[in-house]
Amino acid sequence: MKDLAFYGFAAALLAGAVGTVVSRSLYRAAFSLAATLLATAGLYFLLTAAVLGAVQILLYTGGVLTLTVYAVALTDGERLAGPRWRRPLPAAVLAGGLAVALGSAALSVEPSVGLGGLEDGRALGVEVFTTYLVPFELLSVLLLGAIFGALVVARKEREP
């Protein structure tokens, strides 16, 4: 049952990844990426990291999808002049070589299986607010900086 779910999520994940890279329409690419991220969230649930899966859906998928759709709508929209690719053959060779090298390295890892119960919300919360308290606060500063940076960069200049 778990294996079946794993292969289902894996198939959805790879299909979404390929769709992100090959689709001509940027909207379609964004939604393919969202499918990949949702499949990854499903894998997180399978890996007994449920809170992380929820964060992945709410923050990552929701945030990235919304922002990307707005950015596409504010810029080119559906008009994509010119070809989609820039020298695809060397890129494919490089990516394929990378896949083979990394895959062979992965297959030599010993096939260990997790025992489950990796994360419950309580343990994660205690960890974040004790051991990782300083990074957590720095993260809020980073998010604030990102909000102001995005606002300052993208706002329209007012005519004086």
Place this chain on the structure above:
Amino acid sequence: MTLPRLLVLSFAMFAVGTFGVLARRHVIAVLLSIELMFNAANLAIVSAAWAHGLLHGVVVVFFAIAVTVAEVAVGLALFVLAHRLRGTNQLDDLNTLRG
């Protein structure tokens, strides 16, 4: 569902993302491919944490997701600005630092 299979899956996703970064012409498409690579790295970290029963990997990915969303927000704002200044978001046309 064992650690090597999860790692193979995540590395395959990483390679697809690498191809997209190298081959796509539109900046937003390149950013989406970078997201794929990020996601692959996150999946690999969580898989290793799961196999070894360590919570720290989950915390690392939690922070990585938040940082990534901030990066996407700033990146897309930059692309909107570039489009306003130059009228294009094709990478081949965005090859100078001048506004």
